[in-house]
Amino acid sequence: MGFGQFLSSPEIKLKVVTFRDVFQNTAQESSRFGEDYCKLSAVIKLDPKDIVKLSIKEGETVIVKNKSGKVVVKAEGSESEESHTGIAYMVNSPWSNALVPDETGGSGVPSFKDFEVSVQGAKGERITSLRDIF
Amino acid sequence: MTEYYVCPGCALLCDDIEVEIEDGKVTKVNSACRKGVARMKGCSDPMECTVDDEKTDVDAAITKAADILREAKDPLIFGHGNSSSQAQQLSIDIAKRTGAYLDDTSSFCQGPIIEAILQDKLKTCTLDDIRHKADVIVFWGADPSNSHPRHLSRYSYFPRGNERQRGWEEDRTAIAIDIRKSDTAEICGQSNFYRIPMAADAEFMEALVSALSGKVPKTSFDFDKKKILQLANVLKKAKFGVICVGLGLVYSLDELEPLFILMDKLNEVSSFHLLPMVGQYNMRGFNQNLFDKTGYINRVKFDGEDNSVKHGADFSVIESLRNRSVDAALIIGSDPLSSLPLSVARYLAEIPLITIDPCRNLTATKSTVTIPCALSGVEAGGTAMRMDGVEVELKKVIDTDNLTDEEILRRIKEAI
Numbered sequence: 001m002g003f004g005q006f007l008s009s010p011e012i013k014l015k016v017v018t019f020r021d022v023f024q025n026t027a028q029e030s031s032r033f034g035e036d037y038c039k040l041s042a043v044i045k046l047d048p049k050d051i052v053k054l055s056i057k058e059g060e061t062v063i064v065k066n067k068s069g070k071v072v073v074k075a076e077g078s079e080s081e082e083s084h085t086g087i088a089y090m091v092n093s094p095w096s097n098a099l100v101p102d103e104t105g106g107s108g109v110p111s112f113k114d115f116e117v118s119v120q121g122a123k124g125e126r127i128t129s130l131r132d133i134f
Numbered sequence: 135m136t137e138y139y140v141c142p143g144c145a146l147l148c149d150d151i152e153v154e155i156e157d158g159k160v161t162k163v164n165s166a167c168r169k170g171v172a173r174m175k176g177c178s179d180p181m182e183c184t185v186d187d188e189k190t191d192v193d194a195a196i197t198k199a200a201d202i203l204r205e206a207k208d209p210l211i212f213g214h215g216n217s218s219s220q221a222q223q224l225s226i227d228i229a230k231r232t233g234a235y236l237d238d239t240s241s242f243c244q245g246p247i248i249e250a251i252l253q254d255k256l257k258t259c260t261l262d263d264i265r266h267k268a269d270v271i272v273f274w275g276a277d278p279s280n281s282h283p284r285h286l287s288r289y290s291y292f293p294r295g296n297e298r299q300r301g302w303e304e305d306r307t308a309i310a311i312d313i314r315k316s317d318t319a320e321i322c323g324q325s326n327f328y329r330i331p332m333a334a335d336a337e338f339m340e341a342l343v344s345a346l347s348g349k350v351p352k353t354s355f356d357f358d359k360k361k362i363l364q365l366a367n368v369l370k371k372a373k374f375g376v377i378c379v380g381l382g383l384v385y386s387l388d389e390l391e392p393l394f395i396l397m398d399k400l401n402e403v404s405s406f407h408l409l410p411m412v413g414q415y416n417m418r419g420f421n422q423n424l425f426d427k428t429g430y431i432n433r434v435k436f437d438g439e440d441n442s443v444k445h446g447a448d449f450s451v452i453e454s455l456r457n458r459s460v461d462a463a464l465i466i467g468s469d470p471l472s473s474l475p476l477s478v479a480r481y482l483a484e485i486p487l488i489t490i491d492p493c494r495n496l497t498a499t500k501s502t503v504t505i506p507c508a509l510s511g512v513e514a515g516g517t518a519m520r521m522d523g524v525e526v527e528l529k530k531v532i533d534t535d536n537l538t539d540e541e542i543l544r545r546i547k548e549a550i
């Protein structure tokens with residue numbers, strides 16, 4: 001299945017903030033190639049208003065991409081009570097790192113926690129596996 | 135008598151861990167957090183010993199690894215956060231001998247903070263000081279509930295310390311400053327949570343300094359002035375304050391100056407310390423060991439001939455890969471293909487790679503040589519340094535047939 005069929009779904013630009021999650025981290029200790037690690041990593045958490053803008057439902061897959069890379073992950077609503085439209089959360093993982101730009105402005109430190117992406121609904125598309133990333 | 139072990143799951147190096155062993159395997163881990171339990175039980179995906187994707191014995195793998203490093207003009211040696219100090223010393227020796235680039239994760243996380251602490255530019259304290267004395271604890275861009283799950287229960291918030299007998303209920307105030315309401319912010323409570331916009335940490339610090347100086351704290355994002363003044367008041371009254379610096383803060387500051395100014399101001403009006411929330415269990419040890427030998431904590435390049443050392447961003451793991459200045463790499467106890475930006479990781483996957491790790495990881499799948507090693511802190515002992523700079527002796531829990539990373543590095547060094 002190509003990405004072409006999703007061309008009609010609305011695409012929005014968001015900023016991504018990455019965070020750490022002890023459950024995902026625990027899964028990583030057991031196996032980086034395990035199902036749990038993928039399930040807990042390949043997720044983007046969105047503000048309810050952004051979910052409406054994308055005309056998707058929670059739990060559907062979305063394409064997240066920018067100049068650096070492209071991954072298909074599951075969209076979830078974030079638990080935050082405070083609105084954070086325009087900002088999405090991703091757990092720190094190879095999936096988020098696929099989207100981190102490599103420019104550092106000479107500092108040697110990429111923007112791991114603050115980068116722009118575009119997001120588009122892709123219902124039914126297969127979630128990117130760890131091996132697909134490479 | 136109960137034997138207590140040290141958990142190598144993060145740089146808290148909790149030393150009160152009890153384990154149960156059956157058939158030479160760790161079957162139960164008591165008192166560790168879930169991440170520590172998973173680390174100490176070991177992974178389900180052990181590394182295999184391979185050369186060019188073919189299984190082989192460790193002697194052949196070590197020979198091949200030494201060949202790669204000897205033939206490389208500018209090898210990179212990276213990792214070290216999950217290795218004992220003894221293994222790290224050998225890594226430094228190999229880097230010297232091969233004229234290598236040498237770096238660790240601190241290069242793109244807590245490096246600047248550790249460097250400032252080692253250069254006496256920031257006042258710090260130990261975790262034990264925090265447990266016994268700290269009354270105001272600020273988690274800034276830090277979420278220990280997820281990154282260091284026992285930080286609050288063992289040290290910073292919940293315990294009864296010598297001078298904090300009434301614990302969190304009356305004796306301690308925990309404050310979270312963050313761009314999102316983390317699990318730690320949840321514990322601090324709504325009135326002690328300061329949600330700031332992305333990349334606004336430096337400006338918030340400036341406003342806080344104004345408030346501490348009795349001026350009106352203004353921000354371009356119109357943060358409630360009353361709330362900043364309230365915060366300044368709490369900080370002023372602290373007897374023993376600590377700022378736990380997380381990656382959120384480190385990444386948001388282009389330079390440390392605003393943090394220096396804030397710490398100076400805080401120490402004018404009360405007493406404040408800074409604690410770097412180091413992730414990997416012996417990252418700080420690596421920084422200290424390299425600092426003792428070269429005066430730098432990371433990002434160095436040795437010159438094979440006269441043993442001189444170059445240091446700076448150009449010698450960082452990221453820039454050296456981005457600029458394609460390295461032609462082979464030795465990775466120890468780390469998975470850079472997972473943790474680096476993909477485009478940087480892609481280049482790493484193109485050059486001859488050697489991976490030493492107890493577990494199979496993404497980097498191993500692209501490596502010319504993979505060598506399994508004992509799980510540090512469980513199948514091997516050694517020395518490590520906690521996030522606060524205190525040395526801790528790791529105790530071996532169980533035996534393994536795998537060599538330790540220290541032994542593997544020693545043999546690679548000899549073979550070169």
Ligand code: SF4
Pocket residue numbers: 141142143144145146147148165166167168169170171282283284285
């Ligand atoms: S907090 Fe860190 S050191 Fe302590 S048990 Fe958990 S992972 Fe291990």
